[in-house]
Amino acid sequence: MLGTSVTQIEPIRKLAEADLGLPLELITLDGASAQRRGALFPSSFDVYDQWFHDLDLIWPAGSIQPLDVRRIAAWDAVGELPLTGRIAPGRAAPGGDPSRLLWVQPDGSLGPKPSDRISMVPTVHNADAFAVVGMDPAKVDSWAALLDPERAGQVLVQSDAAIGCFDLLLALRARGDMAPADLGDLALEEIDDLVSRLRAFHAAAHFRAVWTDEAEAIAALRAARREGRPMIGSLWWSGLIALRAEGVPVAMATPREGYRGWFGGLALSARAKGWAQDAAYDYINWWLDGAPGAILARNGAYMANPEAVRRRLTAAEWAFWYGGEPARTEIRDAHGRIIFAPGERREGGAYAERMSRIAVWNTVMTEHNYLVRRWDDALDV
Secondary structure (H helix, E strand, O other): OEEOOOOOOHHHHHHHHHHHOOOOOOEEOOHHHHHHHHHHOHHHOOEEEEEHHHHHHHOOOOOEEOEEHHHOOOHHHOOHHHHHOOOOOOOOOOEOOHHHHOEEOOOOOEEOOOOOEEOOEEEEEEEEOEEEEOOOHHHOOOHHHHHOHHHOOOEEEEOOHHHHHHHHHHHHHHHOOOOOOOOOOOOHHHHHHHHHHHHHHHHOOOEEEEEOOHHHHHHHHHHHHHHOOOEEEEOOHHHHHHHHHOOOOOEEOOOOOOEEEEEEEEEEEOOOOHHHHHHHHHHHHHOOOOHHHHHHHOOOOEEOOHHHHHOOOOHHHHHHHOOOOOOOOOEEOOOOOEEEOOOOOOOOOOHHHHHOOEEEEOOOOOOHHHHHHHHHHHHOO
């Protein structure tokens, strides 16, 4: 299994081995490294556990094979969001919502028209914002805070251009500094504008750290708390849960402009045949069983078939994680550590409320290669 620390956690591996009777090796890399290996070395993994927006790069490489929907036992239980890009009727957010890359078309390309083959089985997803340590999160309600001059030297940013650029684009748009025609697909001139602004902030030491692996962001926020310094910046929910389990009072902002959305899934290596292919299908089907979704709910994430997850959570856990209600009891993470006290509430509200406020989905833009070259150069990564 090739993936990232978002889903490649020990409780998942242990339960999967126990339920399936299969020995599992987790190859856990940062997002860009996993993407590179997934595209170039399909013989090094059986299952690719990554994000839908990666498919713009992975699928043309021919490193993963179509999945037969008829072999996905709980396919009919998958919710509307990955199938249509929205929870309720209305316009889908810009960027790479999963429905645009879900179905294999007759010519072998990916698109939104349903067929009997899919690129990935939709699984874990979330609405992300930015973390806040050492300040009142209720007073940090806009992406613009990331670029507030008063926060100079206190800001974390992700190095992955396909993710980090949207945090900064949302911040620039909230400040009125940029107004892209399509937030999810910048023109060359808009990329130049973004990078020019990024370079100026970086040169002025506005960013405290630029992180590649989530562990780096966790370490930076932990240090800020220990030293009594305020800090805000890019962080995944899994990182926030890890910090709260250590007793670090970190919160996730609820920006009025909406969230940056992402959707993960499981794909099958093009080299997987025979027994390996059958075992991979067993593993992929297990992910829709509800048990892994319950583990990841305790890590702050959602699953594509929430009703299966509901059966695996206590009523109090479901009300907290999916219902957006104040905690009725102590809320614990996947390792059993207390992360929220009774009466505390997850930022942003209920599942439907949070996922219906996506401002942009993580995506690979048309000019992705140009963006990455200029982005990496500006951040010295």
